[in-house]
Amino acid sequence: MELTLALAIGVLTGSGVWLVLRPRTYQLVIGLSLLSYAVNLFILSMGRLRGAAAPVLGADGNWNPADYADPLPQALVLTAIVIGFATTALLLVVLLVARGLTRSDHVDGRESR
Amino acid sequence: MAWSQHLIIVPILLPMIAGAALLLIDETSHALKALVSLASTILLLVAGMVLMRMAADVPDGSEALSFSYAVANWPAPFAIVLVLDRLSALMLVLTAILGLAALTFSLARWHRAGPHFHSLFQFLLMGLGGAFLTGDLFNLFVFFEVTLAASYGLLLHGSGVFRVRSGLHYISINLAASLLFLVGVSLIYGVTGTLNMADLADRLPGLADDDRVLFQAGAAILGIAFLVKAAMWPLGFWLTPAYMAAAAPVGAIFVILTKVGVYVLLRLTLLLFGSPAGELTGFGGVALLWGGIATIVFATAGVLASQALGRLAGYSVLISAGTLLAAVGMGDASVVSGALFYLVSSTLSTAALFLLIELVERAREPGADLLAVTMEAYGEEGEESEEREDEEVGVVMPGALAVLGVAFGCIALLLAGMPPLSGFVAKFAMLTGMLNLDGMGDPSEIPGRTWLLVALVILSGLAALIAMMRTGIRTFWAPLQPVLPRVLVVEVAPILVLIGLCLAMTVGAGTIVSYTDATARSLHDPASYIRGVLGGSAPGQAPP
Amino acid sequence: MTHAADLPAWAALLTAFLVLVGAGLALLGAIGTLRFASFYERVHAPTLGTSWGTGAIVLASIVCFSVLGSRLVVHEILIGVFVTITTPVTLMLLARAALYRDRTEGEEDVPSRSLLRRPTVNVGLDDDRDAEAPSSRDEDRA
Amino acid sequence: MTAVILTWSVTIAQLMLVAAMGCNAYRLIRGPRAQDRVLCLDAMYVSAMLLVLTVGIRTGSAVYFEAALIIAVLGFVSSIALAKFLMRGEVIE
Amino acid sequence: MNRIFPYPVLTAALLVMWMLLTSFSAGQFLLGGCIALAASHAMTALQPSKPRLRRWQLIPWLVGIVLLDILRSNIAVASIIVHGRRRERVSGFVTIPLDLRDRTGLAVLACIITSTPGTAWIEYDHDTGVLLIHVLDLVEEDEWVALIKTRYEAQLMEIFE
Amino acid sequence: MEFYALLLIIGLPFLAGMTAVLLPSDSRAPATWLAGLTTAACLASTIWLYPAVSSGGAVRHRIEWVPSLGLDFTLRMDGFAWIFTFLITGIGLLVVIYTRYYISPEDPVRRFYLFFLGFMGSMLGVVLSGNLILLVVFWELTSIFSFLLIGYWHHNQAARDGARMALTITAMGGLALLAGVLVVGHIVGSYDLEVVLASGDTIRDHPLYVTALLLILLGALTKSAQFPFHFWLPNAMAAPTPVSAFLHSATLVKAGVFLLARLWPVLSGTPEWFTILGLAGMASLVLGAYLAMFQQDLKGLLAYSTISHLGLITLLLSLGSPLAAVAAIFHMLNHATFKASLFMAAGIIDHEAGTRDLRRLSGLFRYMPITGTLVMVASAAMAGVPLLNGFLSKEMFFAEAIETHADSWVDTIAPYAAVLGSALAVTYSIRLIHSIFLGAPPPESFPREPHEPPFWMRFPVGFLVIACLVVGIFPGLTIGPFLHVAVSSVLGAETPEYSLAVWHGFTLALGMSVIALIAGTLLYLVAGDYLERSESAPIFGRIQGQRLFERATVAVSWRWARLIEEVLGTRRLQPQMRLLVAAAIAAGAIPVVASGLGFAGSVGEFDFAFAGLWCVGMVCAVAAAHQAKFHRLAALALLGGTGLVTCVTFVWLSAPDLAATQLVVEIVTTVLILLGLRWLPKRSESLVDPEGLAARMRRLRDLSLAVVAGVGMTALSYAVLVSAAPESIADFFVEKAYSEGGGRNVVNVILVDFRGFDTMGEITVLGIVAVTIFALLRRFRPAPDTIERPEQQRIQRSYDEADPDREAGATAAEYLYVPSVIMQWMFPVVIVLAAYLFLRGHDAPGGGFVAGVAMAAGFILQYMAAGTIWVEDRLRILPVLWIGGGLLIAALCGTASVLLGDPFLTSYFRYVDLPILGKMPLASATVFDLGVFTLVVGATVLILIAIAHQSIRRLRAARLEGGRQVEEQQQWS
Ligand code: NA
Numbered sequence A: 001m002e003l004t005l006a007l008a009i010g011v012l013t014g015s016g017v018w019l020v021l022r023p024r025t026y027q028l029v030i031g032l033s034l035l036s037y038a039v040n041l042f043i044l045s046m047g048r049l050r051g052a053a054a055p056v057l058g059a060d061g062n063w064n065p066a067d068y069a070d071p072l073p074q075a076l077v078l079t080a081i082v083i084g085f086a087t088t089a090l091l092l093v094v095l096l097v098a099r100g101l102t103r104s105d106h107v108d109g110r111e112s113r
Numbered sequence B: 001m002a003w004s005q006h007l008i009i010v011p012i013l014l015p016m017i018a019g020a021a022l023l024l025i026d027e028t029s030h031a032l033k034a035l036v037s038l039a040s041t042i043l044l045l046v047a048g049m050v051l052m053r054m055a056a057d058v059p060d061g062s063e064a065l066s067f068s069y070a071v072a073n074w075p076a077p078f079a080i081v082l083v084l085d086r087l088s089a090l091m092l093v094l095t096a097i098l099g100l101a102a103l104t105f106s107l108a109r110w111h112r113a114g115p116h117f118h119s120l121f122q123f124l125l126m127g128l129g130g131a132f133l134t135g136d137l138f139n140l141f142v143f144f145e146v147t148l149a150a151s152y153g154l155l156l157h158g159s160g161v162f163r164v165r166s167g168l169h170y171i172s173i174n175l176a177a178s179l180l181f182l183v184g185v186s187l188i189y190g191v192t193g194t195l196n197m198a199d200l201a202d203r204l205p206g207l208a209d210d211d212r213v214l215f216q217a218g219a220a221i222l223g224i225a226f227l228v229k230a231a232m233w234p235l236g237f238w239l240t241p242a243y244m245a246a247a248a249p250v251g252a253i254f255v256i257l258t259k260v261g262v263y264v265l266l267r268l269t270l271l272l273f274g275s276p277a278g279e280l281t282g283f284g285g286v287a288l289l290w291g292g293i294a295t296i297v298f299a300t301a302g303v304l305a306s307q308a309l310g311r312l313a314g315y316s317v318l319i320s321a322g323t324l325l326a327a328v329g330m331g332d333a334s335v336v337s338g339a340l341f342y343l344v345s346s347t348l349s350t351a352a353l354f355l356l357i358e359l360v361e362r363a364r365e366p367g368a369d370l371l372a373v374t375m376e377a378y379g380e381e382g383e384e385s386e387e388r389e390d391e392e393v394g395v396v397m398p399g400a401l402a403v404l405g406v407a408f409g410c411i412a413l414l415l416a417g418m419p420p421l422s423g424f425v426a427k428f429a430m431l432t433g434m435l436n437l438d439g440m441g442d443p444s445e446i447p448g449r450t451w452l453l454v455a456l457v458i459l460s461g462l463a464a465l466i467a468m469m470r471t472g473i474r475t476f477w478a479p480l481q482p483v484l485p486r487v488l489v490v491e492v493a494p495i496l497v498l499i500g501l502c503l504a505m506t507v508g509a510g511t512i513v514s515y516t517d518a519t520a521r522s523l524h525d526p527a528s529y530i531r532g533v534l535g536g537s538a539p540g541q542a543p544p
Numbered sequence C: 001m002t003h004a005a006d007l008p009a010w011a012a013l014l015t016a017f018l019v020l021v022g023a024g025l026a027l028l029g030a031i032g033t034l035r036f037a038s039f040y041e042r043v044h045a046p047t048l049g050t051s052w053g054t055g056a057i058v059l060a061s062i063v064c065f066s067v068l069g070s071r072l073v074v075h076e077i078l079i080g081v082f083v084t085i086t087t088p089v090t091l092m093l094l095a096r097a098a099l100y101r102d103r104t105e106g107e108e109d110v111p112s113r114s115l116l117r118r119p120t121v122n123v124g125l126d127d128d129r130d131a132e133a134p135s136s137r138d139e140d141r142a
Numbered sequence D: 001m002t003a004v005i006l007t008w009s010v011t012i013a014q015l016m017l018v019a020a021m022g023c024n025a026y027r028l029i030r031g032p033r034a035q036d037r038v039l040c041l042d043a044m045y046v047s048a049m050l051l052v053l054t055v056g057i058r059t060g061s062a063v064y065f066e067a068a069l070i071i072a073v074l075g076f077v078s079s080i081a082l083a084k085f086l087m088r089g090e091v092i093e
Numbered sequence E: 001m002n003r004i005f006p007y008p009v010l011t012a013a014l015l016v017m018w019m020l021l022t023s024f025s026a027g028q029f030l031l032g033g034c035i036a037l038a039a040s041h042a043m044t045a046l047q048p049s050k051p052r053l054r055r056w057q058l059i060p061w062l063v064g065i066v067l068l069d070i071l072r073s074n075i076a077v078a079s080i081i082v083h084g085r086r087r088e089r090v091s092g093f094v095t096i097p098l099d100l101r102d103r104t105g106l107a108v109l110a111c112i113i114t115s116t117p118g119t120a121w122i123e124y125d126h127d128t129g130v131l132l133i134h135v136l137d138l139v140e141e142d143e144w145v146a147l148i149k150t151r152y153e154a155q156l157m158e159i160f161e
Numbered sequence F: 001m002e003f004y005a006l007l008l009i010i011g012l013p014f015l016a017g018m019t020a021v022l023l024p025s026d027s028r029a030p031a032t033w034l035a036g037l038t039t040a041a042c043l044a045s046t047i048w049l050y051p052a053v054s055s056g057g058a059v060r061h062r063i064e065w066v067p068s069l070g071l072d073f074t075l076r077m078d079g080f081a082w083i084f085t086f087l088i089t090g091i092g093l094l095v096v097i098y099t100r101y102y103i104s105p106e107d108p109v110r111r112f113y114l115f116f117l118g119f120m121g122s123m124l125g126v127v128l129s130g131n132l133i134l135l136v137v138f139w140e141l142t143s144i145f146s147f148l149l150i151g152y153w154h155h156n157q158a159a160r161d162g163a164r165m166a167l168t169i170t171a172m173g174g175l176a177l178l179a180g181v182l183v184v185g186h187i188v189g190s191y192d193l194e195v196v197l198a199s200g201d202t203i204r205d206h207p208l209y210v211t212a213l214l215l216i217l218l219g220a221l222t223k224s225a226q227f228p229f230h231f232w233l234p235n236a237m238a239a240p241t242p243v244s245a246f247l248h249s250a251t252l253v254k255a256g257v258f259l260l261a262r263l264w265p266v267l268s269g270t271p272e273w274f275t276i277l278g279l280a281g282m283a284s285l286v287l288g289a290y291l292a293m294f295q296q297d298l299k300g301l302l303a304y305s306t307i308s309h310l311g312l313i314t315l316l317l318s319l320g321s322p323l324a325a326v327a328a329i330f331h332m333l334n335h336a337t338f339k340a341s342l343f344m345a346a347g348i349i350d351h352e353a354g355t356r357d358l359r360r361l362s363g364l365f366r367y368m369p370i371t372g373t374l375v376m377v378a379s380a381a382m383a384g385v386p387l388l389n390g391f392l393s394k395e396m397f398f399a400e401a402i403e404t405h406a407d408s409w410v411d412t413i414a415p416y417a418a419v420l421g422s423a424l425a426v427t428y429s430i431r432l433i434h435s436i437f438l439g440a441p442p443p444e445s446f447p448r449e450p451h452e453p454p455f456w457m458r459f460p461v462g463f464l465v466i467a468c469l470v471v472g473i474f475p476g477l478t479i480g481p482f483l484h485v486a487v488s489s490v491l492g493a494e495t496p497e498y499s500l501a502v503w504h505g506f507t508l509a510l511g512m513s514v515i516a517l518i519a520g521t522l523l524y525l526v527a528g529d530y531l532e533r534s535e536s537a538p539i540f541g542r543i544q545g546q547r548l549f550e551r552a553t554v555a556v557s558w559r560w561a562r563l564i565e566e567v568l569g570t571r572r573l574q575p576q577m578r579l580l581v582a583a584a585i586a587a588g589a590i591p592v593v594a595s596g597l598g599f600a601g602s603v604g605e606f607d608f609a610f611a612g613l614w615c616v617g618m619v620c621a622v623a624a625a626h627q628a629k630f631h632r633l634a635a636l637a638l639l640g641g642t643g644l645v646t647c648v649t650f651v652w653l654s655a656p657d658l659a660a661t662q663l664v665v666e667i668v669t670t671v672l673i674l675l676g677l678r679w680l681p682k683r684s685e686s687l688v689d690p691e692g693l694a695a696r697m698r699r700l701r702d703l704s705l706a707v708v709a710g711v712g713m714t715a716l717s718y719a720v721l722v723s724a725a726p727e728s729i730a731d732f733f734v735e736k737a738y739s740e741g742g743g744r745n746v747v748n749v750i751l752v753d754f755r756g757f758d759t760m761g762e763i764t765v766l767g768i769v770a771v772t773i774f775a776l777l778r779r780f781r782p783a784p785d786t787i788e789r790p791e792q793q794r795i796q797r798s799y800d801e802a803d804p805d806r807e808a809g810a811t812a813a814e815y816l817y818v819p820s821v822i823m824q825w826m827f828p829v830v831i832v833l834a835a836y837l838f839l840r841g842h843d844a845p846g847g848g849f850v851a852g853v854a855m856a857a858g859f860i861l862q863y864m865a866a867g868t869i870w871v872e873d874r875l876r877i878l879p880v881l882w883i884g885g886g887l888l889i890a891a892l893c894g895t896a897s898v899l900l901g902d903p904f905l906t907s908y909f910r911y912v913d914l915p916i917l918g919k920m921p922l923a924s925a926t927v928f929d930l931g932v933f934t935l936v937v938g939a940t941v942l943i944l945i946a947i948a949h950q951s952i953r954r955l956r957a958a959r960l961e962g963g964r965q966v967e968e969q970q971q972w973s
């Protein structure tokens, strides 16, 4: 499982980076989204992997941290997801406006070569 | 809990509430919005002053040098703590001053150039306050994002091709940097199991070898994120276009943004990689030093190559960023103290420049920039047909233009680091610190890179002088009948106040330097910070 | 899965059976999307999963949790209900969109608009022939 | 014994569902037409939902129910957005 | 009455939904009641065509039939997929002139037809009331027309009109 | 008391300068009085201070400035400083008187006097500062004020260029001086002048001595316009003549040699000092005199002669013998007197004859005999004619030049250079006199009819000339004691025996003087006419310093700078991104490479389903990356696939909250991007990036970057995943979540309580972004190719129009006729769902954020079902208010605890027994979460609807040709 997730993170990062280096604004948006998936998974993995141990406390009174997956990275990822959503939206709108003003969907507002 | 303790939350809470309330006020009632915004910013300044006094009153040798405020009343390191010490207090006051100046300036016209300017402005202040106060790595990320989000909004305030295009770059790069931030922070958490800076510093020495490697990787990646914000070469190309595209008041307040990156680097390098860090001591210092040097070189060239004043200003920001980074990279207390003085001085002056530019632009005939250079190239055979060549009577300078000219001159001196303004004291303090690490009369050998840095600091000043002189002469001296700029008092006042502060800094240099000295010393004593956060020992207690 | 032991045999077996049935239907549906030649045929495939595929697994879940909690836990029903309500919306809109696009591209195997204006009856032929529309005509306006 | 059967059947079911997602992914990538992609994305949502339910059964905890419910109630929103985009070239008119 | 409970059936349904989600307790009844009421009031703002349920006792009956049909066609389609192309099969479009006009009724019909593997709702012309569906395994087409008109449309018209 | 006198001397000029600015613009007389009285007061207090220094002591006082850096405001006046103070204030007074008549009445004198007095203050500061850094401060001030004074008549090009050049060079020197002083400070350990003067040996023996020397000399030589930095001085002649008289003869240019003399005891006596200064001095002496001969501009001639005389002084100082130092100091005074008088005379001539061109000037003696006489005497002094002060110091100079000090070739040629220089000086002095005053008046008469100037304008000249005479005849009685005080304060113990007598008998020095005089005269007789006609000096004239300077500055400060900026920087995004990625990779890699990465640790069992799941996920991701360029919709769908897999992963890894949140965000994001796609039309094939090697290489590079980044992330995460988990602060959260946080869902308790502060910031971000988007789109102008309806709508419209019994838009209505029913009935369902997710949040997966986005999705559903206008006729949503309200709720909920005396955001919770509901947990955190919910609904709706509104705006815009239509957005604010 660890290996799978590590590879997944790697592939997502790779595709994201590739797109982020492309010249079209839309590629940028997709790339950053992929990257934020990768980063979210990365953050989650920093709490190590636990199946079937959701940090939702059972009824019984004694709660042993060892029985639950690390809740902190989950909280961090939640924040990251929200912020990621916000910034993706902003970037999208900015590139729309940019295209409206520059007539081009090149990240530099003009065809470079 | 004493009321004064709660004061620590004010720099974050006040602008937040103000910003939110401003959203509820109707778009059309500009006056009311301006009033609320202004009131909040003034209160912010007051609060900053009080906090500064609090931080400064802590006697030097005492056990803990920082106040910590556990948000949500959970014990550190589990809770998010806000930490107030001399450094954060200094940054808060600086922010408030800049904010007040920029805001006042914007009241002339900019705050009506688009919706919700004041809210965004307040949120920016909130983000800055949080970034300077927080003692928690992830919370730092959150406040970085608040700051950035607000800065996106403000940068795009007023729209227009140039703003949007440079905004697109600015946003993209900062998004990428934020992702790196997350990777760094989470990696550090994954290895050390904590997010609290003090706790982190506490745990580092006990790190296993494999973990230390991972930690270093995390810290380095985190560092990249900060360096992007601090605009170190080659990660800072976004800065100049963005800042020159921004509206004048926005550009002015943006000057503090790069300083956030520098602040964090200073705070963390000294806290985590200070002397007690064992294996990790001095981690990354060399990179910062050389990166800073490279930044200075590039920015100096940029300053000289700039035709538009806005670009010049942007590169001046880079110069100061590079200088500070290099100073942080050297890391010695004497240098840091000087660097802090320089930070304040350069921030004030560059901000003033950003405000001034707009007014000056109103007084220039188009294309003056280009002329300024070509005329210099062929200055001798400059055709003087229209000029009253041999008229030996001085021309009367219109009042407004004269004021702008004086302000321009002062800023030129500040950037060049020439007397009598604080720019000189700042550079002198930094240089004398570099040459005498253990105070005056320190006989130790001076390494080559220090010489290089000294030379660059001085030469960058010269470059700024030449560039500013070129533009200044072209703007204020060359035109026969100068364009009379329409300038409002609310626009000039903040500029003059900022310059006045620089003058005051020169006169009161002794006081300020003693403050920065104490700050630098406390930064080099991580234990006191850790005690202040974790030890629960209130500041001011004498060591047992 | 420690709790599996807590289940009585009949419940365990029933759950197992239902789960397998549900998953199997879903898989068949998915295979269908691969096998069917034209879009209009592929539209049918997912409904295997959305109808009894979902139903079976929901039932499995109900059985499992009811027995485990020794009280009737039926809130999974809602999942079935909402899937049944919402899936058609997607499929309707999608099919109509496909129809429009085929018409505008002059696809002759799709019934013309006029059919619905003057009600008559028409039998489309087996349209294996228009398998795999050439991807050159791949549109994605974006 | 029965526990083992249950465990295994759940595992197998999960593999089948993943396989289903795989089939959907194939069409998602190959198309040929946009409508095929949308169709398969929607199908994928359902498969994912079922997968979540099986996870719930496997772990015997009800905490994953919300996720499944959200897919059931809101999963179709993005699908119809895509469909409408194909039909009208505009999601909201 | 109408102003307090604009959509009684809806309100009830939502309440049931709530209690299914939480628990069947007095407290949740109250809480869910408030929420369901608020939700149905929000609905009034959208003022959709308000269905009049005549003979709602037919609903369970209809549900029963449909579930059964769906089950059958599940098996049918499954077998088709399993056998693939080895078995000769004709799929095609069928146009059905509908008499059902009530939008809600049509919606339900759409759900039935679409949820049933093997039939897909393609297009409906509300001027002429003609429905175009696609049938996966088209043996005899009039059968389909009859099936849908008698088995479903009739019931729905009884319920909704 | 003495100290206050010092303060007065320095402070008064600045104060007066400030007040001068406040005067009305046409106030020549009052300004003159102000300046005059100020200077007089300074002069008076200087004289009053003489007793205090005459006995060899020094008046010294120190005000702390920045003690920790060794920078103090220390004023120190010893004999040497005194005599310079006297010189500055004295000549200053004369120049003020002169200026009164020189400056034209309509000149706005305020600025002039501000600069003039400011300069005087700074110059006095240089002379009187007792701390080297303070000296540098004033030093730079003099540069700045001289810049302003040279550029006073900035309306003409020459003034601007001269000023710029002067400042560039002197400022450069000043910065060098600063560096030098810093080095000295490092060596000595103090910047205090007395400490430095006391530690000469330490400095000379220190390895950094040469560095310090070079830097300081750079400062001094630039300031004193010494070769090779001399050329700024002639260009500074564009300044008003009083400025030239004061700055460029008596004071500013003397600052350099003053400094050399001041630090003479510390720095002199080494071969470096001797060689560098000797060469610079000699070169300036000869070259200056040579070029002076060829000048046609009177002031130009004087300027070059100044360079020459300062060279003489430099040469003297270089010799390093006490006697030479005496001579140097003596010549400083003499030169000041005669050169100032000559400059002022030049001004008079210019005024009277209307020109300064020696070729046009002639026979002026008959018009202005008195002035003529004065000029002749002063020029004689300049030429070193006996019985004049210039003779005396030049005599001493010759005497010293003969002496051997360090036998090097410099030393050997020194006497010849001395004679040559003096001979040339004689030549240009004669030329000056002859060309202007003697001979016949020019055929074409002067621009104006020249006559004697008013008495008081001539008075300063006269006064100084008389001084030259008196000193020249009775040196011992007049200047003697003062000179002695000055000299001894510099040389201290090693003050030599010297006599100021006019006649020392037939010495070799006298012979040299005679030779110089004769040679000079002969040269003029031979070459006089040639000089009168020459355009520019042969050989050296070709080398025009300022032209080289200009070219150099342009090259360095412009072309090279541009080049560096081009090479080291970029304004394009892709390279920046590339650099960022590369930097990140490097940052992550270097520590790992440095000390290896261990993968030792426990690995969980391999899960095939999970692996299969991610096969799907990865394929989708890669495909998305591949399709994103031309098949945007496909890319979007594939992205959705990856997102879905991520959600399932969250479930798999026991993070139900994440799964829920990711799902709703996923859905909303898809809609969002689709809304955006409407404004990004079909990718035209014309934009295909060029094929070919370069492009392929670029892609290869990017691809490798991507791969490396991916591998890196894999390695990092795997290394952490297999390593043992550290003791984490998270345990605390699990333990306290229910007992003290009052919630079973730990993640949610962290979000609203333990780390609620993060959440507060995060929702602020969301709010900010929403508001920003709203603001941005209010000004939105779509690109022309997107302005008309999408293709589909046009086709369907045309179809509807073609059909007689269908109204436009029927297809659209029909399309949604049945589905919209279901979509609408889902609305209340979504509301209930949101309520459920919200209320359950604290104990089960859910919470304000998920609920909020779900609610927003409900709204969007309605918009899709029935269109913007239809919905907004029925639902009045005010998202901005929701945002503001949500933030306020959150903030105030946090503040409440402060009022209760607890830290911000402290949450309270207890079980309360409600009548029917029974035992219910009430946590104040829920209120906070309500704030989150409210904001999220507002923000999400605002973001999506703001974009959706563009479609309507487009229609309206199309209707009233692009008129600004914001009212339908107004309701959103
Ligand atoms: Na600007």
Ligand code: NA
Binding pocket: F358, F359, F360, F361, F362, F434, F435, F436
């Ligand atoms: Na002549």
